[in-house]
Amino acid sequence: MNKKELIASHIARLLQDGEVVNLGIGIPTLVPRFVPGGVDILLHSDNGILGIGPEPEPDGRTRDLIDAGGEYCTALPGAVFLDSATDFGLIRGGHLDVAVLGALEVDQYGGIASWDIPGVRSHGIGGSMDLCAGAKRVIVGMTHCNRDGASKVRRRCRLPLTAKSAVKTIVTDLCVMQVEAPRLVVTCLMPGVTREMVTMATEADIEFRI
Amino acid sequence: MKRKIMSAREALAHIKPGASIMIGGFLQSGSPDHLIRALVRHGAGGLCIISSDSGNEHTAGPELMGSGLVKKIINSYIGCNPVTVELIRQGRIESDVYPMGTFVEKIRAGGCGLGAVITGVGIDTVYAEGKPTIELSGKTYLIEMPLKADVALVHGAVADERGNLALRGTAHNYTLWMAMAAEHVVAEVDEIVPVGALDPETVDVPGILVDALVKAGDAA
Numbered sequence: 345m346n347k348k349e350l351i352a353s354h355i356a357r358l359l360q361d362g363e364v365v366n367l368g369i370g371i372p373t374l375v376p377r378f379v380p381g382g383v384d385i386l387l388h389s390d391n392g393i394l395g396i397g398p399e400p401e402p403d404g405r406t407r408d409l410i411d412a413g414g415e416y417c418t419a420l421p422g423a424v425f426l427d428s429a430t431d432f433g434l435i436r437g438g439h440l441d442v443a444v445l446g447a448l449e450v451d452q453y454g455g456i457a458s459w460d461i462p463g464v465r466s467h468g469i470g471g472s473m474d475l476c477a478g479a480k481r482v483i484v485g486m487t488h489c490n491r492d493g494a495s496k497v498r499r500r501c502r503l504p505l506t507a508k509s510a511v512k513t514i515v516t517d518l519c520v521m522q523v524e525a526p527r528l529v530v531t532c533l534m535p536g537v538t539r540e541m542v543t544m545a546t547e548a549d550i551e552f553r554i
Numbered sequence: 555m556k557r558k559i560m561s562a563r564e565a566l567a568h569i570k571p572g573a574s575i576m577i578g579g580f581l582q583s584g585s586p587d588h589l590i591r592a593l594v595r596h597g598a599g600g601l602c603i604i605s606s607d608s609g610n611e612h613t614a615g616p617e618l619m620g621s622g623l624v625k626k627i628i629n630s631y632i633g634c635n636p637v638t639v640e641l642i643r644q645g646r647i648e649s650d651v652y653p654m655g656t657f658v659e660k661i662r663a664g665g666c667g668l669g670a671v672i673t674g675v676g677i678d679t680v681y682a683e684g685k686p687t688i689e690l691s692g693k694t695y696l697i698e699m700p701l702k703a704d705v706a707l708v709h710g711a712v713a714d715e716r717g718n719l720a721l722r723g724t725a726h727n728y729t730l731w732m733a734m735a736a737e738h739v740v741a742e743v744d745e746i747v748p749v750g751a752l753d754p755e756t757v758d759v760p761g762i763l764v765d766a767l768v769k770a771g772d773a774a
Contacts, residue, residue, distance in 0.1 A: 389724075391580040391724050391727060392580070392724050393724050406723070407582050407583050407584075407585075407612070407725065408723030408725045409583075409723045409724055410580075410581060410582060410583045410724050412580075413634075414581040414582060414612070414634055419723070425722075425723055425724065425726055426726065427726040427727060427729070427730055427731070427758075428580070428606075428654070428658040428726070428727045428728050428731070429658045429659065429662045429731055432654060432655030432658055433655075435655060436655050436673070436675060460680075466642065467631060467632060467639060468607075468630055468631035468632050468633060468649075469630060469651055469652065469653045469654070469676075470630055470631035470633075470654050471630075471653070471655065472653075473653040473655075473675050473681070474654060474655035477674060477675045478675075504679065504680045504681075505678065505679040505680070506679065507678070507679065508677075508679070
């Protein structure tokens with residue numbers, strides 16, 4: 345299992361039967377393959393579909409059935425198609441149980457920065473701010489440190505915020521943390537990871553409760 | 555009753571330089587590519603494009619954005635169109651970015667006669683800086699203004715000759731709202747049927763909003 349799969353598999357364990365879940369692009373899209381049998385989640389996508397199913401056969405592809413990343417998908421029995429205003433009404437109106445997002449940084453107050461690296465990468469906002477504002481709980485799945493080895497788990501986010509205090513749970517390749525502002529509580533260490541490793545890799549104030 | 559069926563060239567003939575153009579579609583789903591290509595051929599420049607994402611490699615979006623005809627894009631997330639990404643990076647086009655839910659509500663407000671959108675999305679971020687706010691029932695909201703356009707280019711699966719549109723799957727997205735918010739609405743469709751052939755239960759965009767119907771794939 346690689347790092348991303350490890351993170352996705354831990355996120356999958358946090359999802360409960362019957363929950364309506366939005367998966368962001370990147371690591372979150374790996375989550376469905378790790379959801380245990382008997383736990384049925386309903387997948388929602390920002391482009392107006394509730395009940396996304398797995399990838400279709402090549403001849404089953406149609407432009408009328410894509411996910412929020414533009415990948416071809418299927419609609420499971422019981423699926424619903426929605427226009428964008430209704431779809432974002434579901435999101436903003438608090439009707440989604442879980443939003444799983446990637447992030448550039450998170451902080452000990454539940455802040456998340458995921459949309460902009462000023463001067464480097466400005467692709468836009470998409471559904472991320474609505475999801476953070478509306479979902480009943482927000483789970484972040486990301487690597488603990490960036491490519492330069494800097495901690496992505498900060499006291500305060502330095503990059504532009506997606507939301508100031510939206511995140512409940514953070515799952516990284518090192519550990520699982522719950523946000524109990526103004527600190528993060530480590531509740532689980534990944535295999536082979538020690539408390540010292542987590543402490544060294546984290547800028548935020550943390551407490552261990554394993 | 556005015557005849558709505560025409561060629562793409564005819565449907566777009568009146569578009570002037572500097573026009574604001576809403577383009578429906580979420581990436582390739584519901585993207586009116588036939589009309590987008592006709593817009594490029596029409597050649598009016600200085601355009602303000604209103605599109606959630608400006609398409610991706612499976613659409614005519616990159617062709618439009620790379621045509622030199624676009625001055626500004628009002629959008630939510632353009633990361634899937636490398637041409638747009640590069641143009642913005644080089645500062646060659648202007649970009650106004652909105653959270654996706656706000657983007658669609660601004661368009662809905664524009665078409666539905668509302669004075670503003672009141673939303674808490676984006677509060678306490680740099681996005682909110684400089685924007686007017688209002689406090690209601692102890693919570694702070696942003697005041698976002700309605701968005702209208704000169705032209706909307708949309709895609710539907712089936713139209714009847716009155717312009718009623720049936721949409722499919724994930725191709726719904728912004729289509730109805732853009733058809734309401736724009737002055738001149740052009741719909742490209744895969745199939746045109748006689749009035750009465752479309753079950754009212756399946757109509758997603760009332761024909762009263764649609765000014766021109768173009769059969770996708772017909773000669774321009």
